[in-house]
Amino acid sequence: MPKTFKKPEALSDQKTHYCPGCTHGVIHRLVAEVIDELGVRGRTVGIAPVGCAVLAYNYFTFDFLEAAHGRAPAMATGIKRVRPDLIVFTYQGDGDLASIGMGEIIHAANRGEKFTTIFVNNAVYGMTGGQMAPTTMPHQRTTTSPFGRDVADVGMPVKMAELLSALQTPGYITRQTVIKPKHIVRAKKAIKQAFTYQLEGKCFSLVEVVSTCPVNWGMTPLDAIKWTEETLLPYYQLGDVKTPEN
Amino acid sequence: MDIDLEGIVIIVGNYGSGKTEVAINLAVHQRQTGKDVRIADLDLVNPYFRTREVKDALTERGIDVVLPPEKYLQADLPILSPLVSGMIRRPSGLTLIDAGGDDAGATVLASLADSFKDKTIQMFQVVNPFRPFTETIEGCLKIRDEIEGASKLRITGIIGNANLIDETTAGHIYDGYGFVRKLSNKSGLPLLCIAVAVNLLDKIDTKRFSCPVLCLERMLTLPWM
Amino acid sequence: MGKVLMKGNEAIGEAAIRAGCLNYFAYPITPQSEVAEYLSKRMKEVGGLFLQGESEVAVSYMLFGAAACGERVFTTSSSPGISLMSEGISYISGAQLPVVFVNIVRGGPGLGGILPSQGDYLQATKGGGHGDYKLLVMAPASVQEAVEMVMTAFPLAEKYRNPVMIIGDGLIGQMMEPVEFPDHLKSEPTNKDEWAANGMDTRKSDTPNIVKTLHLDPKILNELNLTLKAKYERMKQEEVRYEPYNIDSDYQVLIVSYGTMSRVCRTAVDDLKESGFEVGMIRPKTLFPFPEKAVREAAGKASCKVVISIELSMGQMVEDVERSVLGQRPVEWYGMCGGDIPTPEEVMDAVKSLV
Amino acid sequence: MSYHMSIDVERCKGCGLCIAVCPQHVLELSEEVNPLGYFPVFQARPDDCNHCALCCMMCPDVAITITEVVDDTSAQA
Numbered sequence: 070m071p072k073t074f075k076k077p078e079a080l081s082d083q084k085t086h087y088c089p090g091c092t093h094g095v096i097h098r099l100v101a102e103v104i105d106e107l108g109v110r111g112r113t114v115g116i117a118p119v120g121c122a123v124l125a126y127n128y129f130t131f132d133f134l135e136a137a138h139g140r141a142p143a144m145a146t147g148i149k150r151v152r153p154d155l156i157v158f159t160y161q162g163d164g165d166l167a168s169i170g171m172g173e174i175i176h177a178a179n180r181g182e183k184f185t186t187i188f189v190n191n192a193v194y195g196m197t198g199g200q201m202a203p204t205t206m207p208h209q210r211t212t213t214s215p216f217g218r219d220v221a222d223v224g225m226p227v228k229m230a231e232l233l234s235a236l237q238t239p240g241y242i243t244r245q246t247v248i249k250p251k252h253i254v255r256a257k258k259a260i261k262q263a264f265t266y267q268l269e270g271k272c273f274s275l276v277e278v279v280s281t282c283p284v285n286w287g288m289t290p291l292d293a294i295k296w297t298e299e300t301l302l303p304y305y306q307l308g309d310v311k312t313p314e315n
Numbered sequence: 316m317d318i319d320l321e322g323i324v325i326i327v328g329n330y331g332s333g334k335t336e337v338a339i340n341l342a343v344h345q346r347q348t349g350k351d352v353r354i355a356d357l358d359l360v361n362p363y364f365r366t367r368e369v370k371d372a373l374t375e376r377g378i379d380v381v382l383p384p385e386k387y388l389q390a391d392l393p394i395l396s397p398l399v400s401g402m403i404r405r406p407s408g409l410t411l412i413d414a415g416g417d418d419a420g421a422t423v424l425a426s427l428a429d430s431f432k433d434k435t436i437q438m439f440q441v442v443n444p445f446r447p448f449t450e451t452i453e454g455c456l457k458i459r460d461e462i463e464g465a466s467k468l469r470i471t472g473i474i475g476n477a478n479l480i481d482e483t484t485a486g487h488i489y490d491g492y493g494f495v496r497k498l499s500n501k502s503g504l505p506l507l508c509i510a511v512a513v514n515l516l517d518k519i520d521t522k523r524f525s526c527p528v529l530c531l532e533r534m535l536t537l538p539w540m
Numbered sequence: 541m542g543k544v545l546m547k548g549n550e551a552i553g554e555a556a557i558r559a560g561c562l563n564y565f566a567y568p569i570t571p572q573s574e575v576a577e578y579l580s581k582r583m584k585e586v587g588g589l590f591l592q593g594e595s596e597v598a599v600s601y602m603l604f605g606a607a608a609c610g611e612r613v614f615t616t617s618s619s620p621g622i623s624l625m626s627e628g629i630s631y632i633s634g635a636q637l638p639v640v641f642v643n644i645v646r647g648g649p650g651l652g653g654i655l656p657s658q659g660d661y662l663q664a665t666k667g668g669g670h671g672d673y674k675l676l677v678m679a680p681a682s683v684q685e686a687v688e689m690v691m692t693a694f695p696l697a698e699k700y701r702n703p704v705m706i707i708g709d710g711l712i713g714q715m716m717e718p719v720e721f722p723d724h725l726k727s728e729p730t731n732k733d734e735w736a737a738n739g740m741d742t743r744k745s746d747t748p749n750i751v752k753t754l755h756l757d758p759k760i761l762n763e764l765n766l767t768l769k770a771k772y773e774r775m776k777q778e779e780v781r782y783e784p785y786n787i788d789s790d791y792q793v794l795i796v797s798y799g800t801m802s803r804v805c806r807t808a809v810d811d812l813k814e815s816g817f818e819v820g821m822i823r824p825k826t827l828f829p830f831p832e833k834a835v836r837e838a839a840g841k842a843s844c845k846v847v848i849s850i851e852l853s854m855g856q857m858v859e860d861v862e863r864s865v866l867g868q869r870p871v872e873w874y875g876m877c878g879g880d881i882p883t884p885e886e887v888m889d890a891v892k893s894l895v
Numbered sequence: 896m897s898y899h900m901s902i903d904v905e906r907c908k909g910c911g912l913c914i915a916v917c918p919q920h921v922l923e924l925s926e927e928v929n930p931l932g933y934f935p936v937f938q939a940r941p942d943d944c945n946h947c948a949l950c951c952m953m954c955p956d957v958a959i960t961i962t963e964v965v966d967d968t969s970a971q972a
Contacts, residue, residue, distance in 0.1 A: 073898065074951035074961045085956060089933065090910035094955025111741035114609065117752075126750045132737035134608050135752035137631050140601040143593070147605025147613070148737075150589055151563050155609065155739050173601070176594035250916055250949045283910075290910040330574065331547050331716050364714060389879065391570045391654045419577070445545045445718070447554070448581070479545050479718035537715060538881040539803040 077101040079110050081130050090290025092280045093121060095247045096189060097128055099257045100158070103264050104131070113156040114148055116141040120162035121195040139170020142177035145184040156267060157184040164194045167203040167227050174233070178273045181238045185263045186273075188229060191280040192301060199285030203227040206300055211285070226304065230277045234311035241266050241274040242311040246302065248281065248294045259309075272313040279305050318508050318527045320345055323403060323410045323434055325424065326474075327466070328441035329449055329458045330416035333476040335366055337441050337510055338413040340531050342378050351408025355381035355399050357423055358415040366413050369534045395423060403430040417458065418465035425467040438468050439507055443476045444494040445487065455498050473499055474529070475509035485518045492524055543718040548683045548708060549574035551719050552616060552642055553582060555690035558721045561612040561640070562588030565602040567595060567621060570654045571710040572644035575616040596621040600628020607637040608751040610736030612694055614640035618710075619648050619660050622668070629703060630669030633768070634753035636735070638697035641675070641705040642690070644713035647879050655879025656710035656800055661856035664705050665828040672765050674772045675705045676779060677827040679798045683717035685825075691722065696779070698730045700771055707827065709852060711800045711881070775829050782831035783823040785809060790843040791820035793891050794869075796835055796861050797850040798824045800881065805850055808887035819891055820844070827857075835864035844869060846894045850887060851875040897964045898946040900938065906958035907935035913950035913959060919943040922950060 076082075079101035087093045104110050110131050117125040119138040126133035136144050141159035149157050166174050166188050174186065193211055194200040200213040204226045208217035218226075230244045241263055245256035256278060263274035279301050283293040318341070326338040338354060346352045354373065356366035366373075370380045381402060383394040402410055414421050424431075440459055448454050459470050477483075477491020492509055499506045508527040511519055521528050546554065553575045556564065564583060566576045576592065583590040593599035599615055606613040617625060622643045632639050645660045647653035664677045676696055680686035686708055693704040733743040737751050755761040786809050797805040802823040809819045822838050824831050839847045847869050849861045855873040862871045874890040876882055882890075907929060913936055914922045923939040935958075938944060951959045 072946065072948050072961065073963050074948045074959070076957045076960065080957065084906055084931070087955065089908035090912055090955065092955055094957070095953070098955075098957055112739040114737050114739060116605075123754060126748075126752060130748060132739060132748050133750045133752075134605065134737055135750070135754055136604075137601065137627065137753075140598070140604075140628070143598040143601035144605035144608070146591070146593075146598075147565065147602035147607075148609045149605075150565075150591055150602070151606040151611040151613065152609050152738065172594055173598050176598065250952050253952050290912055291915055294912070294915075330577075331545065331550075389653060389655060443545060445543070447544060447546060447550060447578075450544070479543055480716060482543065482718045537711070537803075538800070539807045539884060 077105045079104040079130055081128050083127050085128055086124060087121065088284045090281065090283045090293060091121070092247045093189065095253060096187060096278050096280065097125065099247070099253070099260050100160070100187060101129060102257065103261045106261065107264055107268065109156045109268070112154060113158070116144050116157070116159040118159065118161040118165040119196070120165045122160050122162060122189065123196065125160050139165050139168070140173055141165070142170065142173040142182070142186065146177050146180070146182050149182055149184050153183065153270070156264065158187060158264070159184065160187045161189070162195065163188070163190045163192065163202045163204040167229050175236070178233050178240055178275065179236045179238050181240065181273050183267055183270055183273065185267050186275040187260065188275055188277040189280045190229070190277055190305065191282040192226070193282050193285045195282050195285055204229070206304065228305065230275070230310045233275060238273070239313040240272045240311055241313055243275070243309045244277040244279065244305060244307050246279040246297065246307060248297050266313065279307070316527050318344060318529060320437070321350070321409050323406050323412065323436045325412045325414055325436060325438040325468070326441060327414045327421050327438060327462050327470065328416065329446065331446055332416070332441040332443045332449065333478065333510070334416065334441045335364060335413050336531060336533065336535055337474055337476055337529070338411055339366060339369055339373065339534050340510070340529060342373060342411050343376055343532075344529060345409050346376055346378050352411065353379040353381060353402055353409070354411040354413060355396070355402060357395070357399065357412055358420060364535045372534060395426070400427055400430040403427060403434065406434070414466070418461035421462045421466040425465065428467055431468065436468060437471045438466075439472045439474045440470045441474045441476050442495055442498060443478060444491055445477060445479050452498050452501050456502060459502065470504060472505045472507045473502070474507050477509070478512065483512060483515060485515065488515065488519055489523065543720045545716055546683060546719050547574060547714060547716050548686050549644065549713040550578040551683050551687050552690050552708070552713070553578040555687040555721065556614050556640070557582060557586055557588065558723075559691040559694045561614050561694055562586060563606050563611055563613040564588070564590050564615065565593055565599045565606070565613065566590070566615050567593050567599050567617065569618045569621045571646055572616050572618045572642070572713050574713070575642070596624035597627060600625040600632070603639045604628055604632050604635065604637060607632065607639045608635065608737050610732035610738040614642070616642040616644065618644045618646045619657070620651065622660065622663065626663070626669035629675070630671050630673060631753050632703050633673035633675070634671060635751050636701040637703070637751070638694070638701055639703045640690070640693045640697055641703060643705060643707050645707060645709045647877060653879045654710065656852060656881060657877050657879065658709055658799060658801060658852035659856065659877050660707065661827065661851070661853055664707050665830070665860070673768060674828055675703050676700065676775055677705045677707055678781070678825060679707045679827050680712055681799055681802050681823065683712065683715065684719045686712055687719050687721060700775065701735070702771060707799070709800045779826055780829045780831050780833070781825035782834050783825060784834065784838070785821040785823060786813065786818065787820045787822070787838055789813070789818040789820060791818040791841070792843060792845050792895050793819045794838050794844050794847045795819060795821040795850055795891065796824070796847065796857065797821060798827065801850055801852050801875070804882060804884055805887055807884040808891065811884055812888055812891065817892065830860045830864065832864040835861060836866060836868070839865045839869045846870050846872060848872040848874055848891065848894060850890070852881065853877045898961050899964045900944055900946060900959065900961045902936060902938065903958045903960070904929050904935045905931065906956045907933060908956055909933035909935050910955065911936070912953045912955065916949045916953045918947065918949065919945060
């Protein structure tokens with residue numbers, strides 16, 4: 070069925086600084102589409118992380134904060150507690166959320182803060198030059214694991230969605246990806262669900278999006294998608310890990 | 316009309332009601348009547364202005380002071396001296412226990428329940444109506460409930476301690492007396508005494524009170540005094 | 541409302557409420573936990589917010605978030621906690637957010653001890669976190685003054701869009717004094733709609749507000765730092781506060797001392813005066829901006845032979861005193877910082893030994 | 896009613912993700928460099944496009960849009 074397609078209003082005209090084939094752009098667009106569809110642009114506050122998305126505030130057309138490394142969930146807590154009427158989301162990468170900001174995200178989720186986290190997991194530190202992340206796969210080479218991740222030395226990659234789901238506080242935790250159109254459709258549905266839970270004041274919500282980093286992985290954009298499918302997705306399985314109902 | 320205490324006497328109250336100052340002065344007063352007096356510092360929640368700071372002054376007056384071991388005296392740790400349960404199990408003369416403030420400070424008393432078993436215990440709530448949360452009768456009764464809940468013991472009497480420290484006037488003492496009288500009527504708890512700072516005594520007509528007056532000498536002083 | 545008897549820590553909490561700040565994020569640490577304990581009850585009564593964060597680091601960013609959307613917010617902590625918050629304080633300063641911090645200082649370095657200290661003077665006045673920033677720092681010497689400073693801190697933080705820190709040593713937090721809460725300390729409306737990320741609908745605008753500290757263009761970052769510098773210079777012009785004591789006498793020694801220590805010094809000055817020995821004192825109420833001119837002029841008095849900085853630290857304030865005295869007189873130091881406070885007699889001996 | 900697909904040559908980074916998802920094999924990379932220095936994608940076989948919008952959905956740079964064109968013929972139909 071033919072349809073129209075245009076840039077959502079919540080997305081700005083600015084060209085992004087992301088590398089060719091990096092899926093940050095897709096995820097940005099999905100967030101913007103959801104905000105448009107929910108009609109909440111005028112009361113949304115986004116929080117940019119330290120990481121490749123540090124400049125995210127340039128790419129949206131609503132209020133933004135830029136956080137220190139890993140602290141976005143604490144900032145979101147601060148806003149949401151004093152202005153529960155605002156729609157607040159953090160946009161964080163794997164180094165930011167799963168390493169330096171592990172404490173902040175766990176406690177925010179455990180308190181059941183009513184904001185939404187978009188967690189972009191591409192198994193590597195993108196911004197600082199391709200170093201090992203907590204989510205780097207076993208044997209995956211990075212600039213600080215030149216011989217491949219040695220799990221005997223640094224442990225296994227962290228499955229954040231499952232880890233957060235172990236908390237007893239109700240929440241919506243889901244893992245998605247955006248490597249193919251069918252995934253993009255599901256990811257958008259999940260993001261919309263997450264924001265809807267927030268709008269209803271229901272629970273904390275987190276959408277982990279398994280993403281690509283062609284440049285730091287040393288692959289073409291298409292090879293990166295293939296590698297995601299073959300290597301990341303069997304370990305980082307897609308789907309809802311926790312819903313507030315169970 | 317005088318204060319006569321014996322057995323186990325616990326002093327409780329909200330933060331800053333003046334429990335410690337009252338407990339110390341009660342110890343001194345009762346010692347002066349010739350009794351054997353022991354006082355235990357059970358304030359595990361507040362690290363400043365505790366009985367331990369006047370240990371020497373009390374020891375000189377022949378009062379036995381039970382404190383955590385010397386090396387932990389300034390520690391930010393909830394250390395309960397094992398001597399406390401011993402002194403409760405074998406009371407002689409007057410055994411005074413200075414608990415910490417609020418229900419939080421009184422909680423430690425519940426842990427001593429085994430020692431308190433089968434003992435007659437008097438527990439007094441110190442009230443200063445010029446402190447937040449005890450400005451109203453309802454506030455005082457709420458704190459009484461909270462302390463009783465936390466300590467698993469019943470409060471048996473009230474000690475009035477109306478003061479604004481150096482700025483206390485005779486008017487404050489009279490107002491404070493009226494307040495604790497009302498509290499006593501409302502709660503059904505007897506009024507043991509009211510405390511009056513020594514320098515105010517000659518400005519006060521003690522005949523206006525139908526309870527004893529505890530003359531309070533400030534012992535927990537500030538470094539510039 | 542008449543006077544009430546309050547602990548410094550409680551009075552600080554109450555003062556914030558009276559100043560219209562109904563948002564408080566904190567993490568417990570001795571000797572200031574009573575603020576959190578007090579406010580955990582009081583905020584319920586007044587419909588305000590108290591949230592105990594998971595760490596001081598997190599608390600500092602909760603403050604950032606709340607302040608960034610234009611709400612009044614404050615925290616209290618003690619030395620090791622302030623060290624942890626220093627990361628956030630740098631970001632809050634860089635983002636030019638009005639946040640009030642209270643540091644009930646304890647002994648250090650490291651865990652130190654829980655007794656009074658003034659060992660965080662340099663941390664508060666010269667930085668602590670990274671980058672070129674300054675806090676407006678006030679130091680009360682009584683519970684009443686702590687109340688007034690807290691109530692003044694919010695409008696000041698908003699006037700400058702800069703964090704304000706109140707430094708009280710452990711004794712100020714723990715001691716009880718009668719206080720009353722002035723109601724004249726009302727603040728003016730702020731221009732927060734110009735900068736706060738409070739939601740575009742809130743301010744009926746279609747231009748997003750972005751609160752950030754990242755400025756990759758060196759010219760823009762330099763400009764920001766020049767703006768901050770101009771702000772600090774303006775504080776030096778407009779916000780210096782101090783109290784002179786016995787300054788009309790022909791004093792031979794000038795004491796510079798603040799907070800709890802200054803109260804002991806005051807007793808020493810009185811006692812020395814009785815024995816015919818005149819000593820003057822300048823008590824800084826703002827540590828940044830430091831009362832440079834007042835100290836310089838007092839040191840320059842013909843009768844004055846020597847200036848002494850008396851502190852509960854190993855001479856952290858001395859360099860500010862020296863900078864103010866400009867070499868007119870020798871500058872000495874006396875103090876201790878283990879938790880004990882010098883007695884008036886010890887201060888008298890220290891002062892007398894100078895001449 | 897008809898639809899018009901347009902590619903913003905200046906936004907395109909030439910990553911080729913759209914080429915891979917197009918079921919009609921409409922798209923190819925251009926030989927000409929755009930102002931960003933990339934070789935942008937173009938519609939090599941525009942007549943084959945059925946406006947399914949999968950390319951738009953896949954594009955990380957919102958470089959592809961499809962708009963509705965109201966023309967007389969569709970109005971008559």
